[in-house]
Structure formats: structure tokens, C-alpha cells
Amino acid sequence: MNAIEVTDLTVAYKDKPVLWDIDLEVPEGILMAIVGPNGAGKTTLLKAILGLVKPAAGQVLIYGKPYEQQRRLVGYVPQRGSVDWDFPTTVLDVVMMGRYGSLGWIRRPGRREHDQAIEALEKVGMAEFADRQISQLSGGQQQRVFLARALVQDSQIYFMDEPFQGVDATTERAIVALLQELRQAGKTVVVVHHDLQTVPEYFDWVTLLNVRRIASGPIEQVFSEENLRLTYGGRVAFLRDRSTEPHSPEDIQGAGEALSGHSSVSTREG
């Protein structure tokens, strides 16, 4: 059975379609990237699967059942910038929020939740920051805290929205190691990703998205120049040239931005 099954999913903002007729089948135990230009609907797809955005049409099944019945099986890492990091709370407190779903209404986190949170913080290398106020964290540390919060959810499927956004190389490596660990434990991980260069290295499946689903499947089958051109609109030729030479992360980031910048124009053409 597929871990995630999306059928005919359509999401519209006012009368403009953001996602159009998306079909997606994600088998269990894979690491999948969702890539596409800015405005392609990557975040919206995640939110629609999680029921945070109401779709105009379509169906989402998690292990064969509607999402509402399978919430406990799903963990979520939102974009780091989606919250106010000046909120008066500690790292440990944020991580324990991952247990709120299992706790249900009114019950407060206790000893057990505390220990689980500490354990998750150890996994992301942030244990010594447990009592730190969250505004004192760097961007990479904030991202690790969000990951730890998802880890304590102890889910089967994880959705992560741009976990590599604005983190340094060390944190990026740590996150990749964590993703691999999750896959080895049989979890399914879906990551919204911006950096095309690292897709083949980090992931084993990829979904190319630009309002419509362009392609979805194992990297070696679908991560082709042809499909990338369909997704980004004829501007990816230089990708292959660049991929043969070593470059700094900033370069790659810049390339991704450049790609996305052009895409809106080409989308309209196509």
C-alpha cells in the first residue's frame, strides 16, 4: 500500500488555480523531494495534504484512509519563517509541542514528554540548548528545533517545508544525516526543496511540480533534463554544465534563485 495517495487534487486561490489536478503516489520508506519554481505550489501541496488548505477538489489518502483518521501517523515541519521566534518560550517547550497531538485536549506534557523532547534534541545536536530562549538561536538552530519537534511526534510520514532554507553547511549535513536515518527506520519523508543540484545526492524520489504535476518517480527515471525543462521552462541547460565542476553552496543557491526567477515568465508561455 502507498504511504500517500493524492488523487485529482485541485487548489485555487480566489479564481486562480494554484494546484491543478495533482495525482501522486508515494510508496512507503522513501525520501522524496518536491521541486519546482517559485509559485509552483510546493508549499500549498504540502498544506493541502495536511488539510491546512482546503482543496477545491480531490482526495488525499494516508495509508489508504483519509488524513483526519491518520493524523497520528503524520509529522510536519513548517517553514522556519512561519513563526515569531521572539515568542517567550524555551527550546524544550517548543519541542514538547510535538507531543500535544498525542496528549489531546487539556492534558499537559509531563515527565515522559520531557524525556522524549530531550532525546529528540540530542538527535539533532541541540540538547545543551534545551533551556535557551528561542530568540537566541541562529537560523540553523531554529531549523533543528523544528526537526526535533517533528521527531517527538514519532510519525510514519514526515512533511518538511524547505528545511534547508538559510542553514549553514554543517546544519545541512546534519539534516541530511537525519533524513537518511529516518528512511532507514522505514519512515517516509517528503521534503519541499529548492536546490536542484543536491536532489540526486540527498533523495531517492522526486516530484517535479509547476501548478501541474510534471513528473514523479525515482530520481534516475524522472530527474531528466527534459522534465526539468518542462518544469522550469527551457532554462535549465546550464545546470548540466555547472554540475560537472565543484562550486560553493552560495553558487548553487544563486542558480536556484535565477531559475525560479525566470520560471514565472515561462510558465505563462507553456
Next chain:
Amino acid sequence: MPARRFPGIHPFRHGKVEPVDLIALFNELFFDYTLRTVAMGAAVLGIVSGALGSFAVLRKQSLLGDAMSHAALPGVVLAFLLTRSKAPLVLVLGALIAGWLATLWLMNIVNRTRIKEDSALALVLSVFFGFGLVLLTYTQRLPDARQAGLDQFLFGQAAALLQRDVVTMAILSTLALTLLAVFWKEFKLLSFDREFGASLGFPMGVLDILLTTLLVLAIVIGLQAVGVVLMSAMVVAPAAAARQWTDRLGVMVVLSAIFGAAAGVSGAVISSLAQGFSTGPTVVLAASAIVVISILFASNRGLVWNWVRHQRSRRRLQLENVLTNLHLLASQHADATHGHSIEVLRAMSAQRGGVARSLAVLKERGWVENVGDNLWALTSEGISAAQKVIQERGFEPLPSSNIDGQSRAPEGDGGRAE
């Protein structure tokens, strides 16, 4: 001194004496019916608006409180017109419904039109408040004598609080605070990361409405005492002050409630001592004083401590700079005990001024000595201290050629320093 009276404002105590007799004051606080009632009422409203105001401030809804309190006015007057009763519960219920409708209308405007939140707030506030004023003037023309005193909802009249008012306030506050405690975890989730909460399956829309309703409740509890115009200050001020002192949500809410209560009681007491001080505004002024003190002196974020810290580190840095500069000069000179002019050190210093003061401090520590007319050299302790600083910093100050030249002619006049 003749008692000054402002129209419409009635001090509830007459001719109290100064200087303040503390024992008599405490006596009154416990045994004087009027002062006790007013102080308790002000304390209750301070606690509940402080606690719920924390969430309003954290959710960046401070102005929402202002709109809600203004919007409550037509509700109060309409409730009276419909029931012809001035029972506190009836009026509070009217205020609650009006404040709540205003909030829903506001959310609708923001969600469905291109009007941004600030404009929508101004719109809702002025429409409801204007409507309330029209109703109020109309009501005051009625032959019915029972309408008297409705206008106290404009600026509040804590002095007119009766025991039954305070009892109503206390019951409603207990209800609001109990709900806040019960749904504490959910409200925290709502305030910090709404979408994550929704992904966990909590109905964030329902929680939002519940928390907003509690905020409206906190506001209408204080309306009679503080008035629609100033009530928003009681929502924002204690919370803003509490935020300065702590980085924990729980501590912030408790502290904010304490600040609110303190402002309430001290406002009531001050206005009882001073002739012509209306209680509501005095309570708000007391809350504002707490904010100012907190912004200046709070342990972590206080501006005064920040300034002191900044000055301290600046001085330390300067001290170390003078020390390492002297060390640099000495290392470039054959004779380590050779004196160097203060002007040279000034030229080497990145910051303006303070070199003489640094030298004085260094001399006190025995790290430098005065070897001639304004000529300074490191002592052996000074050399090891300088080396320690350089080691800690991990780099040495860069020798520059013009300083090099000056160091060989330390007697040079001050004019060359730049």
C-alpha cells in the same frame, strides 16, 4: 486648599489629609467600604486584563483591544434600552455581544477585502463608537431617570463601583481565568504556531474565537471602572511591561496579572488621597508608570542596563587596547621600559577620548607606570597582562608605519596625534 472639581468626575473621598498616614491608609483599605470596593474592583480588572492582555500582545492584537472596547459602547446602551435595567450583568452582556460582533466584522473585512488590518480596525472602531455616542446622547434625553450614569462607560467611574459590580466582575474574571488555565496548552500553540497546531488536529479557528471572546470579556469587565476610551491601555500596558522582565509565557502572564492588579490598587489609593483625581485614568497612569520603569530597568532588556553594559564593555575594550598598544610599542623598542607619550596612544586608539582614564586604571592595577612627563611604560605585570589579552583575542594589533615613526619620537607635540 480648596477642592478642585472637574465636571462629571467625583472623587469618592473628600478632604483626606497629607502627609500620608500609612497605617490609616491600610486601615481604610481594609475597613473603608468605598475604598475597599474600588481597590478590589480595580485589582480584579487589572488581573484579568493583564493575563489575557499578554496573549493579545503576543499575537500582535494590541489594537484589537482598543477597537473592542470602543465597540462595546453601543452594546451597553442598547442593552439598557432593551431591558431598561442597569444590572451590571445585563450591561456587560450587551458590551460582550457588541465587542464580539465588532471582532467578527473586523476579521471578515480583513479576510474578504483588500483592506488591511489597521484600516479595518480604525473603521470598525469609529463606526461602533460613533453609533454608541449617538445612542448615548439619545438615551440621555429620555425622560426616564434610570439612564443616569450610563455615560460613566465613556471614561469610567471606578469611584461609583458598588459591591454587586465587583462581585459580577470577580465571577466573570474567575470564569475567564479558569478557561485560560484549562486551555493553556492549546492557547499557547495557537499563539506560537497556529498551522502546526492545525496539523495536529486542534480546531484552531474555534480556539481563536474562544481566546478572542475571553479577551472581549476581560475588556468589558473593566469598562465600568476604566471606560471604553482607556480600557485598551489596561490590556496592553501590564503585558508590555511583563514582557520586559521574562522570556517564559507562564511567568509573563502571572507577572502581567500582578502588574495589572498593582496598577489597579495603587491607582485607587492615589485617587483617594488626591482631590479631583478620577480613579480610572489614575489606574491607567499607574500602569503606564510600570511600563516606563520596566522598559528602563528590566533585568534582561532594560534600556538602562543595556546602556550600562555597553559602557562597561566599551571601557574594558579601551583598557585592553591601550594595554596592547603599549605592548606593541614596547616590542618595537629596544628598551622595554622606555616611556611612550599619551599622544601616541591616543593616535593609536580607535575610539575618541578615554585614554587618560584607561591609563589611570592601568596604573592603579600596577600594569603601567609613569616614567616621565606624560610618558608611560608597561610594568612586568603589565607585559604579562597584555600578552594574556593578545592570546585571548587570538591576534595582535597591526603595527602601522606612522605609529612606528611616532613611537621613536615620543616627545612629539599633541598636534600630530591625528
